[in-house]
Amino acid sequence: MSEIPTQSLGAGAPALVSPLAASLGFAEAFGEIAATAARREREQRLPHAEIATLKSLGFGALRLSADDGGHGVSLSELFALARDLAAADSNIAHAFRNHFWQVEAALQRRDHPFHAHVLDLARRRKSVGLSFADSDATAAGARSSRVLSRLEWDARRQVYVGSGDKVYATGNLYNDAFVGVAVESRANDTVQYVLERGEGVATEDDWQGFGQRLTGSGTARFRDVVVQAAHVYACDPPKAPEAAPWGFTFHQVYLTNCIAGIVRRVVLDAVAVLRTRQRNFYHGEAAQPADEPALQALLGRIRAYATSIEATAQRAVQALEHAAQKNGTSDEYASTLAATLAASEAKVVIDDLAPQVASWLIDLGSGSAVSSVAALDRHWRNIKVIASHNPRLYKERLLGQNLLTGQLPPTGAFF
Structure with missing residues (x-):
């Protein structure tokens, strides 16, 4: 039962790989992921290789135009492809969620240098994770997991340095870069930043859930990581009062x-x-x-x-x-x-x-x-x-x- 049946199915039966996935060149990768999903589950083997293959095929750049190095799919088509991938292995589909959200947000504000940086990462077949809390909830009992909440300026090296932990960092085990919001020490202003994976970045596979075990949802630890000054950006301007407040x-x-x-x-x-x-x-x-x-x-x-x-x-x-x-x-x-x-x-x-x-x-x-x-x-x-x-x-x-x-x-x- 570890493989999708190869016999033809009856009329109306769902296909693992949609015609859209096949036309974009994902059929073989999705099929292999599906065929080996049960084995990965048994062996608790993290899908590093499978995710790397998808990134190399431009899966993380689905929403970028063809002229911009992507596949030019619509938002609805993005979800259809993610559903195909979830049918193959829901862990891998889930691991891409934060990346796709960050790209989607960037497409809405592509003229802002922070978002342009995110789109450039996707164009270069890199995936983006989060290094800040998923909510600003202040209800009783809510606990923020915001990390890198302050970036200290290192005058000697002309870079920013920060530290912190993010719990439940879904997908970060596989991501090449991380984005967040912090206060930078020189002007004491709130800024956005992009941190590409390097020294001081570690993600632990300490997620203890009884399902979705391979999503890389452990703790992301950042220890004296270096954020380049050129990768620190002014925050987006506040939304207009009449704008919709539901952003998630x-x-x-x-x-x-x-x-x-x-x-x-x-x-x-x-x-x-x-x-x-x-x-x-x-x-x-x-x-x-x-x-x-x-x-x-x-x-x-x-x-x-x-x-x-x-x-x-x-x-x-x-x-x-x-x-x-x-x-x-x-x-x-x-x-x-x-x-x-x-x-x-x-x-x-x-x-x-x-x-x-x-x-x-x-x-x-x-x-x-x-x-x-x-x-x-x-x-x-x-x-x-x-x-x-x-x-x-x-x-x-x-x-x-x-x-x-x-x-x-x-x-x-x-x-």
């Missing part, structure tokens, strides 16, 4: 999109399980499990739910893309609010249904599906770990409040 919907949709990719993989694995299962229960109605009516019905249920989950995720993606197209216009506020609510609706539904689909895979295979060699349990575990980001309970309440009173969503990254 991309993150939410991306994670939900990853879950949809996992569910697609569940369908493919379910077909393989039923085709290769040799023995039926004595009280079954057919000699072969593949001919058993109850199991055929369960496979159909898995297919139907998976198709609905992908459609729900795509609805949120389309709302996000529409909002991005309205950035800076009079429609920005309304479209961004609509995208945030659509992201919340998708998360509530998908976080509830996707674990059920992954559980049905085990029901379908029964004792044939519980082998640690196949590692089919990783789908349920990965779904639940991704879903644990910003629990759906708060989104359910917000959606109800919004209907009753017009309550608006929080604006922090952790919602």
